[in-house]
Amino acid sequence: MAKNFGKWLISGPPVLYLIVFFVIPTCIMVLASFRYAGEYGGLAPVLLRDASGAHLNLTLESYQEFFSDFIYSWLFIKTLIYALVTTFFCLLMAYPLALLIARSASKYRDLLVLLVILPFWSNFLIRIYAWMILLGPQSAFSAALNGFLGIFGVGPVRLLFTPFAVVLCLIYVQLPFMVLPLYANLEKHDPALLDAAQDLGANGWQRFWRVTFPLSLPGIYAGIALVFVPVLGIFAVPDILGGTRGIMIGNLIKQEFLEARDWPFGSALSIMLTIGAMIIVGGAALFAGRRRKGDV
Amino acid sequence: MALLEIRNIVRRFGDFTAVDGVSMDIEAGEFFTLLGPSGCGKTTLLRMIAGFDSPQSGEMLLDGRDLASIAPEKRPIHTVFQSYALFPHMTVAENIAFPLRMRKMGKAEIGEKVRQSLEDVRLADRGGRYPGELSGGQRQRVALARALVNRPRLLLLDEPLAALDMKLREQMQLELINLQKEVGITFIYVTHDQTEALALSHRIAVMNGGKVEQLDEPSKIYDSPKNRFVADFIGTCNLIDAEVSVVGEEKMVLQIGGLGEVAAKNPGTTCGAKGILALRPEKVRIAAQLVPGSDENHFKGRVHDFLYMGDVTVYIVEVGEGVHIEALLPNSAAGRPRILAVGDPVEISWRYDAGTFLDG
């Protein structure tokens, strides 16, 4: 009795706060996706009163709209492609770095890890802004690239406000999320395993592909999950670097809420995004689970 | 009246019954040990005595007072934790002062008691240090000093020597015995180490699967194990399937498959009873040729295998068909560290009362 009292006293306030400011808003958003848009933006009333009394004023219109025009599905697919490309390059860049850190002398490891994390702690917008400078038409990087391409007679290319700029920056902001789980995994590998492999006749590449890589799969899965899912909802990167060609699903959601003011449709998009992300995460978890069982 | 009476304590965790109807009386001034393998319920029982856990049924009386309604901080019972649980943010002196402060004792009195207590455990110059700066043995002594400083009625010790290396452990065992004699406080000691239990305790409760298998003095437990588990858990023991064929007044005859007839002490069984003969290896005499003596049981066999242990050699002797009996030979006899090799013919013998017949 007294034990339960303490439990409620201590967990009650945070639970209450998160119900009010997270659960209820989420429920309201789900409901909003089935409502009509208000005349001046926002939402129309849930209940309509007329001669026959009050009746519910709900609709599937927003979802019908989503499926009626392929442009929305295409935007989802495009977002998925961006996320896949981002994840792939993150893995490609993070793996050697994580391996390097894991195999460094232990006194340097903490510092090297900190160096990976620090840029992540600088403001998100600043990191996007940095790429705006780097990819801008007057930047040294652009000038050098176009000078190089000019040799082959290929006309000056624009880097900023392109899908390339978006994906490059996505890789940049997500990279630490791939390095950390990989490092956490690689660091735990017993060095004796590599010695044993060498002792049994494996050369450098064989040791990597037969020992290190298979053992690091859980770290790779974790990294993929950490990188892939957040990319789906990002809107600031394409908003600043993408121009009109580089937009993602997040931009459309933002637009529906703040510019078009079609909240029901924006809510429906948000829910489709959540469901999509959940299907991907669930599928990946199933896949990883089966792999793990298969390994045993 | 016993100091602590434990009556039919039951503690379940979901489907698992950790303590299954345990009853025992612990007398004032006793060094009492709960011995058993991990998961036998000894630590759960200790935690219930301390008050960190409560039984589903049964009762515990301390000086006749029911403990159930008394919060852990109100019980005159202190614990020495396996991890020592010294507060890392307090100095050694502050750690020892903690229970005194909790009793709202005056500053001067606390200072005096802490000083005395530090002297008792030979850490007078370490009062200002933090636990992290002490060695394992010193931490152990601080934990003891802290738990004893306000003279509890009962001290619970949860594997307090497990973290120490072997040399230090032996030294601490002696210190614990002396300390317990000096302070006269009742100790309840939990361990899975049977040697430690035999060396330290006045009485031992051997636990397994949440139940007490045997509660007795160390020598009784060693010499007359009550059942197969105790015989097997304490020390090493030959366990040989046997059937009672003839029952006499004091002795009886056991029939052992592949070996034949063996004389044994009659514990009060009936003819035809099946069970096992538990025989300690050190009670079996072994030599290439034994001088015929007073031993009732005498067999010829071959050395099947042996383990040289330094102080002794353990011989596994095959007698009869497929019956292996372990025998101990001290390596003290000068000039012959081992004279028997695998395959050598040997003779073994033991007195009728060397082994114990266990029913069932």
Add this chain to the structure above:
Amino acid sequence: MSRKLLAASGIAVYAFLYLPLVVVIAYSFNNSKLNAEWVGFTWHWYRVLLSDDIMLKAAGNSLLIALTASLASTVLGTMAGYALYRYKLKLLPVLVMAPLAIPEILVGVSLLIFFVAINLTLGLLSIMLSHIAFCVGFVAIVVRSRLSGMDESLPEAARDLGATPFQAFRLVTLPLIAPGIIAGALLAFTLSIDDFVITFFTAGVGASTLPLQIYSMIKIAVTPEVNAISTLLMLLTLFLIVVASRLSPDSIRGR
């Protein structure tokens, strides 16, 4: 993999991570309106920044929000972290983790709809309430990780030696997890002062914060003043994170 190849690719990735930030900082001292050629060193953009009333107002808002949000979320988050450690709960772990796991934009828009539904004028208050909601989880995780690093028998030992549950918490548990709580508070402060996405949806027209101000400058007219404020913000974050990671190394790394 050969060691040299590994080292070379590692250095390349570090360069990739730091080059953009170095460029931002460098141009904040460039005596030119454009982020292009290096013209010469100047403090000019910092002076512009300090006389920019809108920016200063935004900075004031950011500080006020971060202080309030970190204070409130530290209290709630510490309670949540302790509850997660101490009790077997079903609802709380989900509630604490969910806001961290789903895309920020969804948290932002659902809060926007919510505040409008309850007729709360968007502004400082709605931003604070939103920031508390997503900071609680981070503080809870830091505090719980600190607690699970603590020997469980320590509070028990305190009870055993005569302390009441409250005394055991105040004299033993609290001092031992204090570094975790402070680290959690610093973390919450940093997250709040840096937050863009959720603030973007819950700010309305009433209040601006530093990230919102930076956003509108990037969208409308880029001047090196943005570099100057970015540099200062980076310095502040760097300081806070280094302090926090000193106090509770695992929690910062664990993110």
